[in-house]
Amino acid sequence: MNEPTTLYIIRHGKTMFNTIGRTQGWSDTPLTREGEKTILYLGLGLREIDFKEAYSSDSGRAMQTARIILQEHQNGANIPYNTDSRIREWCFGSLDGGYDGELWGVVPRILAYKNYEDMMTNSISYKELADAIITADTANWAEPYDKIRDRVWSGFKDIAYHREKHGGGNVMIVSHGLTISFLMSLIDNRLPMQIALENGSVTKLIYENGKFTIDTVNDTHYIDKGNAIFSTT
Template sequence: MTKTRLYIARHGKTMFNTIGRAQGWSDTPLTAEGERGIHELGIGLHKASIPFKYAASSDSGRTMQTMEIILEELGNPTIPYSRDKRIREWCFGSLDGGYDGDLFQGVLPRTAAFNTGRSYDEVTYPELAASLVEVDTANWAEPWEILSKRIYDGFEAIAQSVEASGGGNAIVVSHGMTIGTFMWLIDRKQEKKAIANGSVTVVTYENGKFFIETIGDMSYRLRGREFLEKNEKEN
């Protein structure tokens, strides 16, 4: 059986990403810059000649828009494609759509997890989830037990589907904090790492376990950017 591998991309840059708002379960479309970045990614993946047999994304508009561009550049629009709400971004509850500065520098530092003077990077994902539940007046934010289970179960279901069909590569589009959380669930020693728009995180799935290969790789986008810029100069 061929090894099962997930290439997990973060969606392209959106309107909310650009103006610094917490997106969560709210949604905004990719900007022109964001679309170009994903065209770069798709071209880079195509140039790498990776044989994708399956595609999956969250059910958020920004990930579906990203996947549409990737599949267009891969020249494989008929690849089997599913959408799974389990690999959505974190829900920020009543703070969803608010400015990042208000959330991460204003509200969250007043919660119990931050009382020790630790920074955002030093607070664990379970503690961060507890902080969101603590400040969410709408009671929409997910407790860590629910949040972590739905993220892991979502990616595992995708991997198991690919494995059941003989293994191979899947292109998956998800969200920054969701991808970071998934990496931490695979390896609790992982520190929080920036997952840039259009970056690729690769994991393999064998014997019921995930193994991390790369996190936040920008090389595919850079390769695609070089190709686009060369074409533009020549034309």
């Protein structure tokens, strides 16, 4: 009999761009020392979870996060690990790498809102966000909504289906804030946009017979647990 298939989806550790407030989609910077320390704690907090497989996006910050977690895991050397480009962050085109204020300054104006707070109060959709980013992108690199939806959904669902087909169990996945939030909206479209997931937070999904169920969102207790372990060693 199969075990339940559970995805532990982790937002990567805090990076240089996260720290100085720059937009980080397909652009990439490494984890800061603070970011590395937080992920080390996370790895200690997760070290006894029986992961059958591990995945990350192919972005450097996600791969760095996955490696740190696996290094701290009691069986990390034996957990199969692969990257998947489909679970990357959204691409922000010419806004990638710019300060957050540029992205969140122009997008509300395109959507006819006064500012970011006004836009979020009115609960815009992810499609509206994607369309606005395309309008703002002067390089024509940003992805259309349908392409983002198809790659993100197929990426996570294929990982879950593969694990269920091979007996179920726990899967560790390192991805990105907006991508994780977007995935949850595809599972339950009643959820508000949640683009402020904490670095190193865990969002847990259960997958059974082709259907995802959201268990926990933005859970940081594994970091706290690992910090306590680290403090006593």
